[in-house]
Amino acid sequence: MKPVIVVHGGAGAILQKYAEGYRSGVKRAALRGYDILRQGGDAITAVEEAVVVLEDDPHFNAGHGSVLNEEGEVEMDAIIMDGKDLSSGAVSAVRCIANPIKLARLVMEKTDHMLLTGNGAALFAKSQGIPEIPGEKLISERSRERWKKNLLSSSTQKGFGTVGAVAVDSQGNVASATSTGGITNKMVGRVGDTACIGSGGYADNNSGAVSTTGHGESIMKVTLARLILHYMEQGMSVEEAADAGLNYMKTRVDDSGGVIVVNSAGEWTAKFSTNQMSWAAIKDDNLNCGIYLGENEIIPISENL
């Protein structure tokens, strides 16, 4: 079985001056995940490590670079899921850690639970030796500027985005990981789709893996990740199911978003109904990448490594 990884850096409007940063970020994340898969690593580790690359890159709304809540603080959500046995771990409204996706994986592997929130998640992080960092360290200049602008203007910029990865490994196991800082100027304690299994992500070897991005509340209303896998269970291809899921969200709750999908046969897609979504995918040693509708740059990965 040939391994595949697909990553996204969030759906929504991407300013041209940042486009190259987004492009290079999603490429690096995909290469990181693919490297793990090519060495025989498992899908769950590949998606975790790919998301860590995106959390560490301040271009993206996750980890360092997360948007700020109404109090000017960073609160993050993340989820990871293993399609082998439907096990999953998630955290919500966590502060002062560099990589929420790593904490989500520890919830999955070291506890009897699947979702830890706020102070409880912080206590658990401490017990696992995850260093607490100053909240300031997660804040990029751009996040702070956007937050200030929203405080001053009556019409808030609905800045959002998420990062995510899905993969299938050489054993045919699928996995999904999603991480986010949420919505700009959100209320303290607001949790979005990312922490909610079936909304921000889902993975099942019997069908495939999905990671979603967009306005969290709309994604939750239609439990978008699980919905797309239901469509695949009913016989749709990954492309048809992704389109059907996004169309359903448009029809039922009048909103747009983006998704990446892979099935256990290694078929994949990256689809969005927003204007842009940064994404990258690697299969058969070819890296595919795009931001704008219809864009698909294809590069043999020998040129990238």
Next chain:
Amino acid sequence: MKPVIVVHGGAGAILQKYAEGYRSGVKRAALRGYDILRQGGDAITAVEEAVVVLEDDPHFNAGHGSVLNEEGEVEMDAIIMDGKDLSSGAVSAVRCIANPIKLARLVMEKTDHMLLTGNGAALFAKSQGIPEIPGEKLISERSRERWKKNLLSSSTQKGFGTVGAVAVDSQGNVASATSTGGITNKMVGRVGDTACIGSGGYADNNSGAVSTTGHGESIMKVTLARLILHYMEQGMSVEEAADAGLNYMKTRVDDSGGVIVVNSAGEWTAKFSTNQMSWAAIKDDNLNCGIYLGENEIIPISENL
């Protein structure tokens, strides 16, 4: 359209000495919800008020009577959803309020968000004038005894349970509400299925409404509420879909649970794969009620009001 309400008081082992308390609690909750529906009230208010009755009754693991976490404190989750427009509100890991389901409804109606957690939820509760009560007031003697026993023994009693209600009103709108104290001796900050849309509950006028109960982590793995509605969308009856959902959970993650379901035509069911589940339902002025497998006591409600 004749209104219908179904409520549950949690799946799991019910000791005989408490059986009458459970029975009378679910009856009172169903009657409260039905009274609202009969006067032309909407489904969302009926499920909210039915759940308030169960939260206030110390027999049930929600509100007063919630199980305690590893620190001996009460942390509660709740969700409410309106099938008319898929709007929903939820809270997770909230403390020191009497009725989490009321706070969930305020999240739905007064914010742009769908899920508030921990301290953020507490700040919002305060802003809405919801009184903070001492955490002690939520603790029943039985909850404290069970917590102590678990601290002392190596084999923890897996006490869990949830309360919930689903309804269809005279306009054909469906709604769902679920509330819980979670799992006995859970980690601080543990959030279960109840706060996660599609797992603990879901409502959609196009199909129906579901509230689930059982081991939260297993319910989350299969997003049980949404799964049952998918089955109904594919043509199954409410009974078939409830059975198929519980069977799927048994097959995929080897666990049991309980569900209540109603569709917009007013067909309803209460099903469980655990030994017991307390439930009550009212349709056509007849109250149905049971705890044990196959039990269905039917009483004209004139005798109850």
